[in-house]
Amino acid sequence: MAKRKRHFQKRPKSTKSLNQAPGTATYVGRKESLEIELEVIDYNKLSFDRYLSNNPEDAFNFENEDKITWININGLYNTQEIEKLGKYYGLHPLIIEDIVNTNQRPKIDEYQDYLFVVAKMLYHKTNGELENEHISIVIGKDYILTFQEADGDVFDGVRDRISNAKGRIRNNGSDYLMFTLLDAIIDNYFVVIEEISDKIEILEEQLFVAKPSDDITFEIQELKRTVLRIRRAVFPLREVISRLEKIDNNLIEDKTQNYIRDLYDHIIQVSENIEIYREMTWGLMDMYMTTISNKMNEVMKVLTIMASIFIPLTFIAGIYGMNFEYMPELQYKYSYFILWGVMIVIFLAMLYYFQRKKWL
Amino acid sequence: MAKRKRHFQKRPKSTKSLNQAPGTATYVGRKESLEIELEVIDYNKLSFDRYLSNNPEDAFNFENEDKITWININGLYNTQEIEKLGKYYGLHPLIIEDIVNTNQRPKIDEYQDYLFVVAKMLYHKTNGELENEHISIVIGKDYILTFQEADGDVFDGVRDRISNAKGRIRNNGSDYLMFTLLDAIIDNYFVVIEEISDKIEILEEQLFVAKPSDDITFEIQELKRTVLRIRRAVFPLREVISRLEKIDNNLIEDKTQNYIRDLYDHIIQVSENIEIYREMTWGLMDMYMTTISNKMNEVMKVLTIMASIFIPLTFIAGIYGMNFEYMPELQYKYSYFILWGVMIVIFLAMLYYFQRKKWL
Amino acid sequence: MAKRKRHFQKRPKSTKSLNQAPGTATYVGRKESLEIELEVIDYNKLSFDRYLSNNPEDAFNFENEDKITWININGLYNTQEIEKLGKYYGLHPLIIEDIVNTNQRPKIDEYQDYLFVVAKMLYHKTNGELENEHISIVIGKDYILTFQEADGDVFDGVRDRISNAKGRIRNNGSDYLMFTLLDAIIDNYFVVIEEISDKIEILEEQLFVAKPSDDITFEIQELKRTVLRIRRAVFPLREVISRLEKIDNNLIEDKTQNYIRDLYDHIIQVSENIEIYREMTWGLMDMYMTTISNKMNEVMKVLTIMASIFIPLTFIAGIYGMNFEYMPELQYKYSYFILWGVMIVIFLAMLYYFQRKKWL
Amino acid sequence: MAKRKRHFQKRPKSTKSLNQAPGTATYVGRKESLEIELEVIDYNKLSFDRYLSNNPEDAFNFENEDKITWININGLYNTQEIEKLGKYYGLHPLIIEDIVNTNQRPKIDEYQDYLFVVAKMLYHKTNGELENEHISIVIGKDYILTFQEADGDVFDGVRDRISNAKGRIRNNGSDYLMFTLLDAIIDNYFVVIEEISDKIEILEEQLFVAKPSDDITFEIQELKRTVLRIRRAVFPLREVISRLEKIDNNLIEDKTQNYIRDLYDHIIQVSENIEIYREMTWGLMDMYMTTISNKMNEVMKVLTIMASIFIPLTFIAGIYGMNFEYMPELQYKYSYFILWGVMIVIFLAMLYYFQRKKWL
Amino acid sequence: MAKRKRHFQKRPKSTKSLNQAPGTATYVGRKESLEIELEVIDYNKLSFDRYLSNNPEDAFNFENEDKITWININGLYNTQEIEKLGKYYGLHPLIIEDIVNTNQRPKIDEYQDYLFVVAKMLYHKTNGELENEHISIVIGKDYILTFQEADGDVFDGVRDRISNAKGRIRNNGSDYLMFTLLDAIIDNYFVVIEEISDKIEILEEQLFVAKPSDDITFEIQELKRTVLRIRRAVFPLREVISRLEKIDNNLIEDKTQNYIRDLYDHIIQVSENIEIYREMTWGLMDMYMTTISNKMNEVMKVLTIMASIFIPLTFIAGIYGMNFEYMPELQYKYSYFILWGVMIVIFLAMLYYFQRKKWL
Numbered sequence A, B, C, D, E: 001m002a003k004r005k006r007h008f009q010k011r012p013k014s015t016k017s018l019n020q021a022p023g024t025a026t027y028v029g030r031k032e033s034l035e036i037e038l039e040v041i042d043y044n045k046l047s048f049d050r051y052l053s054n055n056p057e058d059a060f061n062f063e064n065e066d067k068i069t070w071i072n073i074n075g076l077y078n079t080q081e082i083e084k085l086g087k088y089y090g091l092h093p094l095i096i097e098d099i100v101n102t103n104q105r106p107k108i109d110e111y112q113d114y115l116f117v118v119a120k121m122l123y124h125k126t127n128g129e130l131e132n133e134h135i136s137i138v139i140g141k142d143y144i145l146t147f148q149e150a151d152g153d154v155f156d157g158v159r160d161r162i163s164n165a166k167g168r169i170r171n172n173g174s175d176y177l178m179f180t181l182l183d184a185i186i187d188n189y190f191v192v193i194e195e196i197s198d199k200i201e202i203l204e205e206q207l208f209v210a211k212p213s214d215d216i217t218f219e220i221q222e223l224k225r226t227v228l229r230i231r232r233a234v235f236p237l238r239e240v241i242s243r244l245e246k247i248d249n250n251l252i253e254d255k256t257q258n259y260i261r262d263l264y265d266h267i268i269q270v271s272e273n274i275e276i277y278r279e280m281t282w283g284l285m286d287m288y289m290t291t292i293s294n295k296m297n298e299v300m301k302v303l304t305i306m307a308s309i310f311i312p313l314t315f316i317a318g319i320y321g322m323n324f325e326y327m328p329e330l331q332y333k334y335s336y337f338i339l340w341g342v343m344i345v346i347f348l349a350m351l352y353y354f355q356r357k358k359w360l
């Protein structure tokens, strides 16, 4: 009996944060390393700098107003450092709590001087495993903070475009950078849900061949679970983007609105596809049920045909195995051969009957 | 085991556009030919011209304000030419991206000087295959641009009416031409969904006859998929039309509003029918399940009747096949004949029993 | 294998109107007779006239402002005559198109001088068949036009009340006549859906008796289809009535509003009942499935009981049918009788076992 | 085959009111007695009178403005008397129609001088039968009219509190009396739906024991029907109460609003419970299906074990029952005993095999 | 047959409050002890007092305006004492009724001087049992009243933080205390629904192993019931929190709004998870069904293989057990051995056939 493997690892337990004061930064996640990786990308039209460190306080040296500063933090376990950074940037304690709570659902909060966005990155790690990573984004006038659970994300294309001065990023503000980050997150959703589609087709093929593994029920149930989890990661983002579209705030320039509308477009498209794959996944169970029943039908037919043909013949043989003293047929010379004839006729009649019933 | 055929070809992969800057025109589609077909139809009340070319730049010669110019482009693979055209007409880069992304869902975007509409044409190609073609429409004051994946569309009736000066097109503006194009698209939806209805009835008939193919589960699942895909192509257009109705824009004249309301009417009707066919399709699986179970019942009855009749008789024959020295019945002269009588009575009693149970 | 009969006849094909200019009156329906029946009812408080003709142009002679004129047209196939009438009354070409398109869903359109309402009459023809007839109603200040597919409708009670000067019709305007017509249409829905309720109970009874016909799956599927079609005919009318309630238009007097609210009440009630019958209908398939399974259980029990009792007994008989030279039991004088005793004990033990399992 | 009993009696037919003028008081109900019972309760802070009669016209003598008059009518069959009463109190003809139409769904209509509320009383009659009684309430400034189908209602607690001057009724206006009546109706819903809950648990227990009656499918279907009907009686009342909350009308005093909000609270709670019981009821069918299948599994196992053990043994016995002249085993002295040993070993091996498969 | 245990105890009956005047404090609950426990926590920035008593009237001594007073009452059975307290604080009679009615659903009522919130505490008692406790919260300017059914709640963390002057509570008003209490309630929901998730996985594992208990159907049904009940306790709280967010009332300070938004966030997250677990729970029944069917398939295969192999062989043995005088094979010396060969060949052919069918 094979061990069932899960598409996602188990979620961390909520009990951790029980009886904590609200706004207490309690790390709720799976990655428990004190190490924090700091990455600062500082740019404008003309200049570009990238700075790496393990000391989050190094992030305090980038208060230039003429440049956009993107500060990316990997590692949420060391909550004290996160809080220190939060205090420096004037973040509300509830935001810090949300940053380190990896169970937090996608959402947007508007504050006086910054926007706070929570999302989930779905992507494949270098080892091919599907990752569902919690990411928090703080968007200020000339800076963006991103907080990730660990190393690895979907932003390499963005980093390239900034450093190569390709695309529009270098000519625009932090709002456009935010859009680019969200766009990268959503683009990866398309890739992940296409895999669901592929998985559905693989299961359909398996149901189609003669002997689907007995585990298929559990694979289907696991696929349902995965679809529901992806849905949970993706659907709340629709509202986030929709609220971004409507925000009346000097952080977001008018010309960026077209791009946000485009994001909305894409997140709706992802959502619709998820709903379709969901319906297909739920249908798999019904398919499997008919497959099982079809097989049982086949089994029963074999049994019925074998039994229906030989049981009467065996009865006839039994008759002439009886030891009565007076059984006239026993003495006739051709009885045995006549009986063979009769039995062959019965045999053929039965075959014809089953043929006509289309059981053969 | 027959190969399952798909109603639609597989969608192109989304991975292509991963890590691209937003607004980058990345062709996401199945038709990879660099050739572009340009068709220009230029008309007003009095004159009509049709111009064909393979050079998109020929489209730049139609800046007459007193005529309506319909420029139709077939072929999206050569994104550079599409971008050139886009720049000439002042289209936003995000629009270019949507034009060449055949996965883009139907939508409407309002810009200062033009409307941008994405839709899906569902129609039968000359070889009878069902086509789901991505089409983008740009509506300006005195021009309309349409972008298609390839040769072949649903607009031949429109072309005829323009050239023959039949109907109202020649007397109206670009807004009426837009309506006519959308009307042609929606009229074809009716034809496509009627086929779904026919397919459902064919499957019902198959379930009704004695031996439905084992593939029927997969045909039903495939039909579900097709219904879901058509739904995805059609449903977002409802919102598009509904937004068209409410747009307050000098591109659309008041008198055209009645026509747009008519479009809305039709798209709602298509949607309702799709929902009905969807319910019927989902019901097919249940029908199939009862069909299988009914058959198994029949199989089991044959087995049970045969076994119930002959097993007791065989037992009796077995009794008198025993070799005990002292078995009084064996010596009686009429034993054998009496036994035959007893067995025939048992046989008839069994038949009567099954008859009364209505198993025969 | 009995022919499945449909509750409704097949809908006419939509392909007919493909490639037609919008507003082209293309008859889409099943009744292809060029004959048109014209019926004019002209009345006020004091006078009443009824006029029949086969020439639609006779409808042009009733321009008296002090009388309400109800012009009823039966027969939509002769679209030229319909168009002529439409032009006389200043109807928009799109309205003409909807009048002759029997697939048009129920709706209401407001124009400057008249309202346009489309509905479906569900009623039983004199031969008992269920009819789903397309009806279009144009309501002007002092006239009402009704267009029907053919002879026969649900308005005989209305005609009686007008001619007998019973009820309020003769004392009120065209708005009250419109209400009376819609009321008659909706009253008939109650009758039709009660039949659905009866059909459900008949099927439940059939499932309850021993041997439901094998066709019952298809009858249930057909009933589903009928419920869905009635729903499609009825549900859009809710919105029509609801819009009628809110219309701010001098065609509808204030005192008529109470009556329209009453209509709304009734259409909601019909809708609720349809939803209930729908749920019950969908439940029938599950009932049938348990019925089949219960039967199979019964069949299997008979087989198992017969086989379990006689197979061991036959084995015992087989033992003493063996021809070994040295089998001590064969020589004992009472062996045969002892064996009978043993077999009867086994037989009774088995019966007791099955009795205790409640299989008998 | 037991007769299925219905929880509710059949609804009266709608055909009765076909072809009637709107506003015609046509009794649609099951209780056809011409007798009308009149009950008048006339009270204020200080005085209390109760008056019974069979002559509805006696209701015309209570035009005192300083007292609240509650006039309760039992019996709707004598529509002429109802109409007479209606005319006296200035009720719209459509209201009279709704009062006597027991199929009318719960609703509220606002008129100039009074409110009109329709509801359904669900309660147990003295003989224990569940009653679904149509009740209409007219609320005027200083009077309330209630119309019931027959004797018996849920208002005895209200009558007690008025006569004993307990509670707030005697100190408040007709609006508070209306609230008290609706409160009594809704309180009874809680009792009725708790019975549904009990019925579900009884059916679950039946499914749990060895031999559920074959009728259980129909009991479940009947329970579904009951739940759907209760839902239909209860759900529209939510909207009625919600509208009552928002009404801006001098009939309802401000301080009564708190009480109406409380009603709303309760009706929402009833609705939520109905939805839960609905889901549980629908789940019963699935439970039953698995119960049947489990039983079939058990039956099949008995058969398979018996057959698998004895068929091979019988075959062996058959071998040595053959009459070949030269079969060496037959002559060996211990053959018979060795064979018994072999057969016992096979028997035990089979038992072990089935034990290990956990079929025993 | 094991007794089914319920996750929750049965709800108290609604009949208790039948025929009671509205606003009558009728205890509807399971805990019938007259004892009332009073706990008063009185604090501000600088001071902290905790006071315990069994005399509710001791609560009247805390009218200090510069301190926040939290009065917690355990025990609702003694309704007279509750009413006395209610009168002292000026609570509306309907509020008293809701406080003692443990069936009341979560809700919020706004009054002039206080807010009234009803919620459900889901938590594990010290004996490990899941408790669903009714709690009512009255929020005044400088006091909070909480009413619980009995001893034991989820507020120990809050009490600690107040007494230790940790967190923000001591520096804020009664609105922040209210938030802290609701936050503690919602934090516990996360713990409870995680158990549902675990229970689902346990059942999935059980379905995966060879012999799931026959009670599993009932465990699944019971789990459904539990999910539905938790849903009923949790879902209405969403609207409560949402209304709290929008309240324009001087009881709630602006800076507390951020915290309430955080509550909303969490309650939405709980709700989404409940919906997911609900879908998974409903899917379990389908999984079980396929598991049963798979097992039956296996059973049938064993039977069919045994029967198909030995029935023909037994027939052959039967042939040569016949007693015809003239059966040439019987005399040939090697007949017996040849027959063994033939039977072994048949045996192997059958095995090969079943192997190829993948039944072995």
Ligand SMILES: [Mg+2]
Residues within 6 Å of the ligand: A017, A018, A019, A020, A021, A022, E183, E184, E187
């Ligand atoms: Mg907390």
Ligand SMILES: [Mg+2]
Residues within 6 Å of the ligand: A011, A103, A132
């Ligand atoms: Mg997660």
Ligand SMILES: [Mg+2]
Residues within 6 Å of the ligand: A074, A133, A148, A149, A150, A151, A152, A153
């Ligand atoms: Mg990362």
Ligand SMILES: [Mg+2]
Residues within 6 Å of the ligand: A183, A184, A186, A187, A266, B022
């Ligand atoms: Mg994108």
Ligand SMILES: [Mg+2]
Residues within 6 Å of the ligand: A262, A265, B094, B097, B098
């Ligand atoms: Mg786009």
Ligand SMILES: [Mg+2]
Residues within 6 Å of the ligand: B008, B011, B132, B229
């Ligand atoms: Mg496609």
Ligand SMILES: [Mg+2]
Residues within 6 Å of the ligand: A183, A184, A187, B017, B018, B019, B020, B021, B022
């Ligand atoms: Mg991109």
Ligand SMILES: [Mg+2]
Residues within 6 Å of the ligand: B011, B102, B103, B104
């Ligand atoms: Mg597509």
Ligand SMILES: [Mg+2]
Residues within 6 Å of the ligand: B074, B133, B148, B149, B150, B151, B152, B153
């Ligand atoms: Mg094309």
Ligand SMILES: [Mg+2]
Residues within 6 Å of the ligand: B183, B184, B186, B187, B266, C022
């Ligand atoms: Mg059209």
Ligand SMILES: [Mg+2]
Residues within 6 Å of the ligand: B262, B265, C094, C097, C098
């Ligand atoms: Mg139309």
Ligand SMILES: [Mg+2]
Residues within 6 Å of the ligand: A286, B286
């Ligand atoms: Mg199903």
Ligand SMILES: [Mg+2]
Residues within 6 Å of the ligand: C008, C011, C132, C229
């Ligand atoms: Mg039809």
Ligand SMILES: [Mg+2]
Residues within 6 Å of the ligand: B183, B184, B187, C017, C018, C019, C020, C021, C022
């Ligand atoms: Mg057309």
Ligand SMILES: [Mg+2]
Residues within 6 Å of the ligand: C102, C103, C104
């Ligand atoms: Mg139709």
Ligand SMILES: [Mg+2]
Residues within 6 Å of the ligand: C074, C133, C148, C149, C150, C151, C152, C153
């Ligand atoms: Mg007609």
